[in-house]
Amino acid sequence: MIVGVGLSRVLEPAGVLPQAAWRLDASPVLGADEVRVRVSRLNLDAASFRQLSGKHGGDGAAVRSEVLEIVGARGKMHNPVTGSGGMLIGVVEEVGPASSLPVRVGDRVATLVSLTLTPLVIDDGLVGWDGLSEQVPASGHAILFGRSVVAVLPDDLAPELALAVFDVCGAPALTDRVVRGHAGPVSVAVLGGAGKSGSLALAAAKAAGARTCGVVVSAAEREALVGAGVADHVAVADARDPVAVAAAVTGALGGPATVTVVCVDVPGCEHGAILATAAGGTVIFFSMATSFPAAALGAEGLAADVTMLVGNGFVPGHAVFAVEVLRRTPGVRALFEARISAD
């Protein structure tokens, strides 16, 4: 009854979703809507690698053994201590006849869903990996479900750049959809406009015809964002100060924003975003530091008739859309490249 989420791959406990399962069936034989990928690299989640490396005192061989042990026992690279996974890169090997994923045999792809729910077999003992970094050269296969999320790596972008874009690709797609869903002239304020998700959200808003205002925390970020050319206005304010944020946005745009997008990964940005948004407008929260009660009770206490969206990281076509935005916006691409080389 519930199709495409991999329930048939769950071995134990029965009846839970693959992410919640202890053990998955990673058999290479495909269900009708599944896809098999020949794996070339795993990117372990940073928290997972740190835990493993710490546990084994930096002994790479021991880390490698434990990763092999986890994948062998669970049928997925799901660190039982941190609960986290990572993602993988590979080449599409077989596509089930009923698959609706936008991939073909031979495509070089990255998975955008977590390794914690991806059936995986490693067949080379990870001989190419020294166990000293999160980047794991690997041979094996992985299974994608009907509702997995996967993106083809573009030929014209370095893989690091493409992965950085994929990481935040929900933000521009959802911003585009929300801007186009509002009638009449739309203004958009983005808190954290100089960051990865923020600059892509601004670029998408501008491309959709909105007037844009980026709110940043420092003069350096201000300069970077002005250079990117996607914000009609750039204001400096502490996103945690509701009165300062509302004053900055209404000052720059001549009134509150139709749509406010929160891309600042610090707690306490809810009330400023709500106050900066016009009645009938929309706040999109993309920050994982968002507090649900702070948003719900804040809007109630301010009698703010605003629609508040949990920023869903999945919008159909989001990866292709985000890469398109990056290609069309050299200023944003430069921001991304500067961040990658600084990492």
Place this chain on the structure above:
Amino acid sequence: MIVGVGLSRVLEPAGVLPQAAWRLDASPVLGADEVRVRVSRLNLDAASFRQLSGKHGGDGAAVRSEVLEIVGARGKMHNPVTGSGGMLIGVVEEVGPASSLPVRVGDRVATLVSLTLTPLVIDDGLVGWDGLSEQVPASGHAILFGRSVVAVLPDDLAPELALAVFDVCGAPALTDRVVRGHAGPVSVAVLGGAGKSGSLALAAAKAAGARTCGVVVSAAEREALVGAGVADHVAVADARDPVAVAAAVTGALGGPATVTVVCVDVPGCEHGAILATAAGGTVIFFSMATSFPAAALGAEGLAADVTMLVGNGFVPGHAVFAVEVLRRTPGVRALFEARISAD
């Protein structure tokens, strides 16, 4: 620039919102968009009363002294330990010429915003209160801002019943708006359908023309909800079990719901709600136990193209709307009255 939220009432620290202020100006002289209420009763927040009573070992006179001390020092009943307030009941005494609140002099009203942001003066030393309960007979005045939320107590409902409805009045109003915003036939699933917010949401959805399914946790709740007559289908499932919830909803409605409303105040209901909702549909989270990351990452991991709303407790006209729904739906009124008499 930011009007109606009471910034001019903030004495210290300067520049913050009234809720965040240490001290407010509770002077009876009104600003143009303010309203003064003659207070007849405070309802202290349960957490606040419990803390005060515990601190003073149940000594009512000492509790009373401390409440007077807090209101005198802060210009509002904002418990500095719990951070919580409560609400008040009174009669409108004066309405500023620019006020947009839907009240007239002489109206008996309840405030629907917290006492933590409401300027308050007590002038009777709380002589009518023994300090032993959260219900505080009081004389004094309170100030409402342009954007405060206040509701007139209906003549035909007991005050306890009206307050219970006001407490959850955002749920039916937002459900109504979302149902009417979807084109074509709409189906609505409500997790926690037998509760206060859940039963009103179901009644609002049905009145807006939707097919409705209530999901409840026990046979007793099932019986209560069937009796209320607002759910076309009632299913029993643990809202924390994603697969069970999705199976129950799709089984009852013949497919996933267009709109799923979460009214269950326990953690872990995000994934079931997402899985139970059709692509292009909407999930409304009204539970304060909602985890923002669980919702955002859950939808991404399930590749679910659903709009996820933070249930804003404020929708213009919500209190009047909720009372109207209750009046028109005797079965829901009976559910409320049974809960009040059980409390």
